Amino acid sequence: MNDVRFPEPVTLEFPTASRNVASSFEALECLDQQWPEWARGRSWRAAARACRDALDGWRSARDARKAFLKAAKRAGLVSSEVRPPRKSRPLRVINGLRPEMSLSGWQ
Numbered sequence: 001m002n003d004v005r006f007p008e009p010v011t012l013e014f015p016t017a018s019r020n021v022a023s024s025f026e027a028l029e030c031l032d033q034q035w036p037e038w039a040r041g042r043s044w045r046a047a048a049r050a051c052r053d054a055l056d057g058w059r060s061a062r063d064a065r066k067a068f069l070k071a072a073k074r075a076g077l078v079s080s081e082v083r084p085p086r087k088s089r090p091l092r093v094i095n096g097l098r099p100e101m102s103l104s105g106w107q
Helices: 024-033 042-055 061-074
Strands: 005-013 018-023
Touching: 005 024, 005 061, 018 024, 024 042, 024 061, 042 061
Parallel strands: none
Antiparallel strands: 005 018
C-alpha cells in the first residue's frame, strides 16, 4: 500500500492552526485525529472510504481529494473565499453587439 498524492493540496482552517493535506494518507490521518466530532457524518465516511480506496488502488487521487474536499466544506474547514480560478468564457455576440449585463442576468 503506497501513499497517493493529491493533484493539489487541500488547505484546512482549524480553530488553532491551518493544515495542508497533500495525500490520501494525510487525509485519513486528519479525518481520524483532527476532525470535529459533530462533523463525522455521511460526507466524512465517504471521504474516509475514498481515501482508503485510493491507497488500495481502487480509486484515483482526484476522486479521493474531491471526497475529502466535500467533507471539509461540510465541516466548515475550508474558507469559501478560496476557490480555483474559473475559466472565462467569451461573451455572446448578437448582430455584432455585446449585450449588457445586470445583476439579474441579460437585459
